[in-house]
Amino acid sequence: MSALTTDDLTIVGGCLLFKCLDRNDLDSLLETGSLLTLARNQQLFAAGDAAKSLYLVLDGQIKLSRFSRSGDEAVVHVFGPGETFAEAAMFMGGRYPVAATAVGAVRLLAISNARLRARVLARPEIAFAMLGSMAQHLKMLVGQIEQMKLMTARERTIRFLLDQCDGGTGPAAFTMPHDKALVANRLGMTPETFSRTLAQLTERGVNVKGALVSVDDVARLAAALSHET
Amino acid sequence: MSALTTDDLTIVGGCLLFKCLDRNDLDSLLETGSLLTLARNQQLFAAGDAAKSLYLVLDGQIKLSRFSRSGDEAVVHVFGPGETFAEAAMFMGGRYPVAATAVGAVRLLAISNARLRARVLARPEIAFAMLGSMAQHLKMLVGQIEQMKLMTARERTIRFLLDQCDGGTGPAAFTMPHDKALVANRLGMTPETFSRTLAQLTERGVNVKGALVSVDDVARLAAALSHET
DNA sequence: CGGTTATTTGACGGGTATCAAACACCGTGG
DNA sequence: CCACGGTGTTTGATACCCGTCAAATAACCG
Numbered sequence: 001m002s003a004l005t006t007d008d009l010t011i012v013g014g015c016l017l018f019k020c021l022d023r024n025d026l027d028s029l030l031e032t033g034s035l036l037t038l039a040r041n042q043q044l045f046a047a048g049d050a051a052k053s054l055y056l057v058l059d060g061q062i063k064l065s066r067f068s069r070s071g072d073e074a075v076v077h078v079f080g081p082g083e084t085f086a087e088a089a090m091f092m093g094g095r096y097p098v099a100a101t102a103v104g105a106v107r108l109l110a111i112s113n114a115r116l117r118a119r120v121l122a123r124p125e126i127a128f129a130m131l132g133s134m135a136q137h138l139k140m141l142v143g144q145i146e147q148m149k150l151m152t153a154r155e156r157t158i159r160f161l162l163d164q165c166d167g168g169t170g171p172a173a174f175t176m177p178h179d180k181a182l183v184a185n186r187l188g189m190t191p192e193t194f195s196r197t198l199a200q201l202t203e204r205g206v207n208v209k210g211a212l213v214s215v216d217d218v219a220r221l222a223a224a225l226s227h228e229t
Numbered sequence: 230m231s232a233l234t235t236d237d238l239t240i241v242g243g244c245l246l247f248k249c250l251d252r253n254d255l256d257s258l259l260e261t262g263s264l265l266t267l268a269r270n271q272q273l274f275a276a277g278d279a280a281k282s283l284y285l286v287l288d289g290q291i292k293l294s295r296f297s298r299s300g301d302e303a304v305v306h307v308f309g310p311g312e313t314f315a316e317a318a319m320f321m322g323g324r325y326p327v328a329a330t331a332v333g334a335v336r337l338l339a340i341s342n343a344r345l346r347a348r349v350l351a352r353p354e355i356a357f358a359m360l361g362s363m364a365q366h367l368k369m370l371v372g373q374i375e376q377m378k379l380m381t382a383r384e385r386t387i388r389f390l391l392d393q394c395d396g397g398t399g400p401a402a403f404t405m406p407h408d409k410a411l412v413a414n415r416l417g418m419t420p421e422t423f424s425r426t427l428a429q430l431t432e433r434g435v436n437v438k439g440a441l442v443s444v445d446d447v448a449r450l451a452a453a454l455s456h457e458t
Numbered sequence: 459c460g461g462t463t464a465t466t467t468g469a470c471g472g473g474t475a476t477c478a479a480a481c482a483c484c485g486t487g488g
Numbered sequence: 489c490c491a492c493g494g495t496g497t498t499t500g501a502t503a504c505c506c507g508t509c510a511a512a513t514a515a516c517c518g
Contacts, residue, residue, distance in 0.1 A: 381506090421506090425506095
């Protein structure tokens with residue numbers, strides 16, 4: 001197969017799906033893989049397409065989403081470098097249940113289902129790795145359902161901010177992982193509501209300038225989650 | 230282990246997780262399993278508990294849910310006879326991410342994680358079965374997220390009714406799979422809203438009397454989903 | 459039959475979506 | 489360098505779905 005940079009190989013080796021493989025196993029798996037490049041907004045596959053591969057993101061972001069008849073989109077998750085997706089499809093009747101679209105420019109590695117299947121039979125440890133990966137996804141989806149069912153838009157927004165700040169108690173700052181509209185969709189609200197909510201959180205020490213977000217005091221923001229409006 | 234009825238064995242054998250096993254494999258797996266009985270509303274495990282087993286429902290229903298700090302419940306899924314749950318937990322750091330509670334009286338089979346793990350190494354086909362089972366759960370959760378994100382309470386209710394009717398185009402009838410309050414929670418709405426929505430659907434040929442639901446014309450109800458308020 | 463638990467119904471308020479328009483940002487080409 | 493179109497973001501006004509609180513009614517069980 002085509003040229004993987006050494007950076008790429010680092011990513012592949014660090015991915016929890018493949019880290020259990022030694023060099024030989026990896027090579028034999030990758031030799032049928034192919035390197036793909038997608039432009040911004042280019043679709044990798046649609047919901048219902050035959051599933052012939054799973055994918056590893058090397059660079060950029062891929063969003064998985066579903067569409068209603070009326071064209072409204074529900075983003076299920078966004079995957080970044082080092083993450084694999086569509087593992088589940090090869091066990092689900094061979095159809096992808098969601099669509100995959102490049103958020104920006106994306107490079108990714110496609111790995112043949114058939115090939116991987118054969119590899120699993122030879123080395124059952126891979127199966128454990130896949131189970132672990134899918135278990136993570138399950139947990140994530142459960143978290144999303146919980147959020148949608150029992151948190152308000154404001155609470156989900158705060159929680160998103162805290163997630164991005166990633167622990168700590170003092171001041172923090174970060175940049176939006178992607179378009180605000182996409183973040184809003186992930187959080188299950190409209191861009192308008194997201195914007196308004198962020199503006200309103202100024203009084204809680206949140207400042208937004210473009211894609212840059214700064215939080216005066218993470219602990220204080222976290223406190224806003226529990227006891228209050 | 231203790232007494233499994235022949236009915237129980239039929240259920241175990243029919244479950245997609247175990248149907249790939251022959252008699253010997255099954256016996257060796259079950260000999261460390263234990264038969265549990267839970268009373269209505271009895272909790273099997275809480276979120277955060279150490280995960281030492283996965284479970285197969287023999288009789289009754291088990292709900293998996295999360296609770297907010299304020300005590301509000303978000304039901305993730307309800308499992309019935311022949312279904313396995315908590316497979317994922319053994320690959321997720323050994324902690325259950327949700328709580329499991331008996332909806333009514335329940336009989337179930339607990340299968341040791343360690344034991345199953347050993348079995349998988351001996352027979353990799355089991356791993357495929359587990360992957361298939363988890364893939365199903367993933368798909369289901371994705372469906373729920375889609376529903377919550379882009380359908381109104383009314384649309385979700387209609388879709389629930391159609392699901393229960395299970396295809397067909399003429400008249401249909403069924404009984405609620407469980408308490409209306411629980412159904413409402415599964416659908417991401419309050420019991421009040423669920424009740425009101427059902428009442429309002431009378432004009433679409435839906436009639437509810439206690440736990441019994443009848444639909445005059447499934448096709449007509451389905452039509453209400455697409456083009457209208 | 460009495461007491462508890464489910465379900466329904468009503469009134470009300472608030473959180474979000476929707477529609478619409480102004481505004482900021484950014485790469486392109488003149 | 490600046491005009492310019494396109495996209496992303498903000499802001500405003502409005503409507504309405506749905507949650508909340510409360511009470512009445514129905515169903516259930518010992």
